[in-house]
Amino acid sequence: MEIRQMENFIAVCEELHFTRAAEKLGISQPTLSQQIRALEDELGVPLFDRVGKKIVMTQAGNLYLEHCVQMIRHLQNTRDALAEFRNDQRGRLVIGVLPSDLDYRMTPLLVNFHTQFPKVQLKVVSSVYVLNQVLENEVDIGIDVTSAPDDRLVRISLCSEEYVLVVSENHDWAERSSIGIRELRDIQTVMFPEGFTGRELVDNYCRKYGFSLNTIMETSSATSIISLVKANVGGTVLPYPLIQAMNEPTLRCIRITDDPPYRHFEIIHRSDRFLTKSAKAFIEKTIAYFN
Structure with a gap:
């Protein structure tokens, strides 16, 4: 055979x-x-x-x-x-990351890793199906929102991030510092499409309070969502650290009171996957970066 x-x-x-x-x-x-x-x-x-x-x-x-x-x-x-x-830490490392975080948050981590491992070819894949990619061995390591336990995976918690309402500086609510959760029904929103991890998290949260978001536009691009919010087409609901990383002075973040929604981040890899020194170093750097 x-x-x-x-x-x-x-x-x-x-x-x-x-x-x-x-x-x-x-x-x-x-x-x-x-x-x-x-x-x-x-x-x-x-x-x-x-x-x-x-x-x-x-x-x-x-x-x-x-x-x-x-x-x-x-x-x-x-x-x-x-x-x-044989190759003194040469090789290839494939990382799966959620699209919005790849666009706005990962660059400092990637630069830091490359400085220590310049011979390692690093490929970062943007996907909303990070968990499946890890399970199917399409990526070596994934950075994703916490999901149900799975014996095939090693999971390391990274952080918890609060969701906030984000509006333009020209929005009627721009001067507000906080809102009640049920007030979200009164604002037009621009969101990721249904099925996206962040959208599902927010939608499920709103359903607990008996309403759905008034979403007037959907796009799979975080960059497009932010551009539409800046143009005052509507507000959006995103993790606060993600908005901080964007460094957009024309955006305003409004906290949601009444137990706001959170996403819990983790780094994952298959339990039966061999991890090179560079892969272990990437995991360590990711933990330090998010903490």
């Missing part, structure tokens, strides 16, 4: 189609089919049921896939460890 056989088998499982899997792997469909049949002969069990042009995984196929993924992951961890030893 070879690593290439396992990788080819995983590709067929992902596509459930020999021709598409072969195209993805850059080999011919007959060659791929022959390799899978040889693998089934070696294992002594069918891995796929072939029904006409369609294929479905057998129970044995599902079991073999689970172990293949684990073996491939362990092999990559071994390669990472050896690469770190």
